[in-house]
Amino acid sequence: MDQDIRQLLSQRQKDRAFEVLLQRYQAKVFRLVFSMLGNSSRAEEVTQDAFLKIWQALQSYDRRASLSTWIYTIARNTGISHLRAESYRKTLSLEEAHEPFAEAEPVLNRLEIERLLARLPDEQREVIVLFYLQERSIEDVATMLDLPEGTVKSHLHRARKAMAAMMEVRR
Amino acid sequence: MKCQTAQELILESLDRSIDAEQKTRLESHIAECEMCQSFWEAQRVLDAALAAHCVAPQLSSTFRTKLAHNISGEKRRALQEWLPDLVHLGGGIVATALCFLWLPVAPAVVFTVGIALTFVSYVLQTMFRFWLEDLEGL
Helix, strand or coil: CCHHHHHHHHCCCHHHHHHHHHHHHHHHHHHHHHHHHCCHHHHHHHHHHHHHHHHHHHHHCCCCCCHHHHHHHHHHHHHHHHHHHHCHHHHCCHHHHCCCCCCCCCCCCHHHHHHHHHCCCHHHHHHHHHHHHCCCCHHHHHHHHCCCHHHHHHHHHHHHHHHHHHHHHHC | CCHHHHHHHHHHHHHCCCCHHHHHHHHHHHHHCHHHHHHHHHHHHHHHHHHHHCCCCCCCCCHHHHHHHHHHHHHHHHHHHHHHHHHHHHHHHHHHHHHHHHCCCCHHHHHHHHHHHHHHHHHHHHHHHHHHHHHHHC
């Protein structure tokens, strides 16, 4: 995986390597950042920043970690810095901060789901949102968050149980 | 099957498909246990709602253009950062070469003085740049 990008880098073709990398990872990085921020326009800004950092650091990528792990680490750190700098979750209302999902469902509407998600701990929320964004691939979520698959499952199960319990209380 | 095992299996079944035997055992437990039936129902509703709501947004069509623009800006900034150093080094080399050609002085002296002057003026120039940057930062 990513052997082509490593080869281009070893041939000092940074721009070409970046082009291939961008094509391969832009959607995944966007989803990862989106799972952290819950807002698509902010997620796009942070994805821009993350790829700019990746471009700046690409030549010095030391190949100790896999390329995907390295990319996701930069993306996560950029997202975390953004959250810290803005701390917008605390200052904006729920509706402003989160606009992620599609139109209302009959059983649980958009706002209800948003409220349930907002009450989860950060790591559980990120895992469960990313799980669905990544079409239910635990392996992808584990790679993107640099967590063991067992930990991802454990966060998922806890999140599901917690959300079901909150639904129960609501009734 | 105990309720705890059944509920773990229900959660597991939402992550991946469980095997036929597990499925049969789970279904028979759910059919008999009201609590697990309600847990299953809640999880099923929640799973459907999450799947319907967590739809990945798309990057805007201008994402690539903006990124290319930002990268060009970054390249320009990097060049601007290096430009004074490059000009300085180039100037030092040219001045030394001209002195070597025109001055009636031993080449070793010309090269030594040329290198020394280039180095000293580089240090002075760098100090001057830092001083200017400090002024801008105030």
